Amino acid sequence: MAYATTAGHGEHDEHHPTGWRRWIYSTNHKDIGTMYIILSLVAALIGGVMSWMIRLELAEPGIQFFDNTQFYNVLVTAHGFLMVFFVVMPAMIGGFGNWFVPLMIGAPDMAFPRMNNISFWLTAAGLTLLVSSAFVGEGPGTGWTVYPPLSSIAYHPGAAVDFGILALHLAGAGSILGAINLIVTIFNMRAPGMTFHRMPLFVWAIMVTAFLLLLALPVLAGALTMLLTDRNFGTSFYVVAGGGDPLLWQHLFWFFGHPEVYIIILPAFGIISQIISTFSKKPVFGYLGMAYAMCAIGFVGFIVWAHHMYTSGIGTNARAYFTVATMIIAVPTGIKIFSWLATMWGGSIELKAPMLFALGFLWLFVIGGVTGVVLANASIDFVMHDTYYVVAHFHYVMAIAAIFAMFGAYYYWIGKMSGRQYSERLAQIQFWVFFIGVNVLFFPQHFLGLNGMPRRIPDYPDAFAGWNMVSSVGAAITMAGTLMFYYIIWHTFRYGKVAEANPWGEGATTLEWTVPSPAPFHTHEELPVIGASDHGHGPVHGGLKPAE
Amino acid sequence: MSDKVGSDKAGRVKAGRTKNRLGAAALFAVVGGMVGLSFASVPLYRAFCQATGYGGTPRTENVVAPTAVADRRVIVQFDANVNPDLPWRFKPAQRQVDIRLGEETLIHYTAVNLSDRPLTGTATFNIAPDAAAQYFSKIQCFCFTEQTLAPRQEVSMPVLFYVDPAIADDVDARDITKITLSYTFYRTDGDDKNSAKSAGVAARNARGGNG
Numbered sequence: 001m002a003y004a005t006t007a008g009h010g011e012h013d014e015h016h017p018t019g020w021r022r023w024i025y026s027t028n029h030k031d032i033g034t035m036y037i038i039l040s041l042v043a044a045l046i047g048g049v050m051s052w053m054i055r056l057e058l059a060e061p062g063i064q065f066f067d068n069t070q071f072y073n074v075l076v077t078a079h080g081f082l083m084v085f086f087v088v089m090p091a092m093i094g095g096f097g098n099w100f101v102p103l104m105i106g107a108p109d110m111a112f113p114r115m116n117n118i119s120f121w122l123t124a125a126g127l128t129l130l131v132s133s134a135f136v137g138e139g140p141g142t143g144w145t146v147y148p149p150l151s152s153i154a155y156h157p158g159a160a161v162d163f164g165i166l167a168l169h170l171a172g173a174g175s176i177l178g179a180i181n182l183i184v185t186i187f188n189m190r191a192p193g194m195t196f197h198r199m200p201l202f203v204w205a206i207m208v209t210a211f212l213l214l215l216a217l218p219v220l221a222g223a224l225t226m227l228l229t230d231r232n233f234g235t236s237f238y239v240v241a242g243g244g245d246p247l248l249w250q251h252l253f254w255f256f257g258h259p260e261v262y263i264i265i266l267p268a269f270g271i272i273s274q275i276i277s278t279f280s281k282k283p284v285f286g287y288l289g290m291a292y293a294m295c296a297i298g299f300v301g302f303i304v305w306a307h308h309m310y311t312s313g314i315g316t317n318a319r320a321y322f323t324v325a326t327m328i329i330a331v332p333t334g335i336k337i338f339s340w341l342a343t344m345w346g347g348s349i350e351l352k353a354p355m356l357f358a359l360g361f362l363w364l365f366v367i368g369g370v371t372g373v374v375l376a377n378a379s380i381d382f383v384m385h386d387t388y389y390v391v392a393h394f395h396y397v398m399a400i401a402a403i404f405a406m407f408g409a410y411y412y413w414i415g416k417m418s419g420r421q422y423s424e425r426l427a428q429i430q431f432w433v434f435f436i437g438v439n440v441l442f443f444p445q446h447f448l449g450l451n452g453m454p455r456r457i458p459d460y461p462d463a464f465a466g467w468n469m470v471s472s473v474g475a476a477i478t479m480a481g482t483l484m485f486y487y488i489i490w491h492t493f494r495y496g497k498v499a500e501a502n503p504w505g506e507g508a509t510t511l512e513w514t515v516p517s518p519a520p521f522h523t524h525e526e527l528p529v530i531g532a533s534d535h536g537h538g539p540v541h542g543g544l545k546p547a548e
Numbered sequence: 549m550s551d552k553v554g555s556d557k558a559g560r561v562k563a564g565r566t567k568n569r570l571g572a573a574a575l576f577a578v579v580g581g582m583v584g585l586s587f588a589s590v591p592l593y594r595a596f597c598q599a600t601g602y603g604g605t606p607r608t609e610n611v612v613a614p615t616a617v618a619d620r621r622v623i624v625q626f627d628a629n630v631n632p633d634l635p636w637r638f639k640p641a642q643r644q645v646d647i648r649l650g651e652e653t654l655i656h657y658t659a660v661n662l663s664d665r666p667l668t669g670t671a672t673f674n675i676a677p678d679a680a681a682q683y684f685s686k687i688q689c690f691c692f693t694e695q696t697l698a699p700r701q702e703v704s705m706p707v708l709f710y711v712d713p714a715i716a717d718d719v720d721a722r723d724i725t726k727i728t729l730s731y732t733f734y735r736t737d738g739d740d741k742n743s744a745k746s747a748g749v750a751a752r753n754a755r756g757g758n759g
Contacts, residue, residue, distance in 0.1 A: 111568045112568065176579055180572050180579075183571070188568055188571060214579060218579045218580075218586065219585070222586025223586060241670070242734075243670075245603075248589070252589065313603070315603075315678055315679070
């Protein structure tokens, strides 16, 4: 089961490149993870500024700033792409996944260190292409769903959409390679005794996510290629005049797009499980149920895609099926929510910043989940479709919930990654500012949506003015909380206290806490041996030590 | 196992690498398979629609003459549309017909080329409501064949069809009393399959390459 096979590292213990070569040529999972996190921090700032521009425009009725409304469309599109493909995915999978999967399973590095490097640089190239697409011609104003005919050459004649397509191709290829790397690492490189049923839930989450990436992203790549040839080489996959069908795009896009939202939230599930267990000083309640609930969510995620297409003219029977299948997702997610609550129940809870963010995650995820059950009903969705109710729903359940998991993960692991501990007081203030900000920002959007305010429009009737202003004030508070996070990063590196190997005490039982802080360039070169009582997720014990 | 780690490290590393590469090869095959499936979905979706009438696809393949005529009647309405890039006038010769189920019916559309040059068009077609589509059998039609009209030429385009009496037994379709057959003509001149696209390319070129 366990092989310490890392090309370039296992054999060259002294190998430790410095300067720019350490980063550009990096084959080290920790350095590549760090680069992913930095990329995500940069993209988050760009995507965040775009969302604040959107809220600035929407603060009052009428057109304030965007006389060129296509530019507003471009902002909406780029905000979605950036946040999904270049903030959440790089940070969760490329960043924390790279850093902590090998550490948690007792592997010295990823299975394919050089492929790991190309994964990152493909993602970085994709980010560059995507940002530059906004400056090409009129920019891509298609929304992140890129529906034809709006995205066809007739309505987006410039090269901007082609730039966007290629950006997603590159980022997708990077993610596929990363997924293959993670799966092979988790399957082949676990330390002796680290069976599948002893793996920490974060590793389980990343594994399920990697399989979703592997199955979903190639479909997006195929659909995008068809769009590219439709636009440039005269094919008619989506062109009705040539015998094609725009509905084909919607089916292919959402066959990718729905698993994509689980790709975003499953790593968050893993992170939240680690944090809640650590700060409740208890093993996760119902470990196996938690692990297989994620598998179930991953599976069901592939057979519910058309609930995004209720109003696209799919048949009544299809709507009935997709309504039922969608509601079934509430069962495994319910298992997870109640298991987290049961983990905390009777625990010795410490409300450190990571735990606050985990609790915030639960709050956001449950609210977003409840509105999701509402939207799952095809007949109700006919009223809600493309309104701000949907915007509020997916920002709660997926976007902001994922961001909370990322903040939690950052505070949880920054000591291990940097060797310096964050300021608890600043982090707690940041939590409350951010938590209040996002709720003031997104909760009123439910009311706006219920009253019929459409998405993706820069203007609205005066009747919607009140809650829009509240929402924009919330955006300002959120902005303060976000900028404070960047300040805390700087503060941690400048003034942070030196972190211990395990700053969290008895609750932190996974293998990453057995190596020093900051984690050395090479770890687990001597494979740790995990005994039957040493569940990585498992009960509090003192027996988890690296093998001599 | 940890004692052995030092002793036969090279062999272990080699075995591990082979295993890793096999794993990666299998996963790459999965990726290739999914890309293949996404393209295969095009003919699969088409076959599915033709077999089930999904998405309002009427039956045009292997249609045989009706075997029985029922007493129940149904109204069939006709709709005609032309893409603005095609300067044709295109309309049904009759708004609607009131027919019995299983009754073979011949109707006509007429098309006129309003321009001074020959133009070629292709029509897409659809049935509404969707549930009736699989019972709408076209024996003969101008379904998706290219039609070229000389300048000012007027032609009559016949459609021979019947509505399958089996519609009366389908719980989802038996309440349908009106069926609409709709055609839309697009221009298919030259090697440019799609006029909307050529207009877009022209617009792009006019703006100097990148819009």
